[in-house]
Amino acid sequence: MVTSPLRIGLISLDHWYWAFSFAADVATCQHARLVALADDDIERGRQVAERFGVERITAEPLLRCHPLSTTCLSRPLFLQ
Numbered sequence: 001m002v003t004s005p006l007r008i009g010l011i012s013l014d015h016w017y018w019a020f021s022f023a024a025d026v027a028t029c030q031h032a033r034l035v036a037l038a039d040d041d042i043e044r045g046r047q048v049a050e051r052f053g054v055e056r057i058t059a060e061p062l063l064r065c066h067p068l069s070t071t072c073l074s075r076p077l078f079l080q
Contacts, residue, residue: 005029009036010054013044023052 008026013019026034036056039045045057 003031006032007035008032009038010034011038013037013039013041013048020048023048023054027052
């Protein structure tokens, strides 16, 4: 049975040590793709997108701009 890979969006690169590791793991997984990234620092987002082949970079909330299977948040909720 062939299924489509999960389409994952990553929210925030503030905790880069976790976010970069996560992006690298997804990039090597045949069952998932990192397709969208949202970060306040758009230049940092562009660099990560280029490195890991992300289709969409935005400073806007991901849920409004891209069809996703799931999202991952890389910053503690209490810091928002």
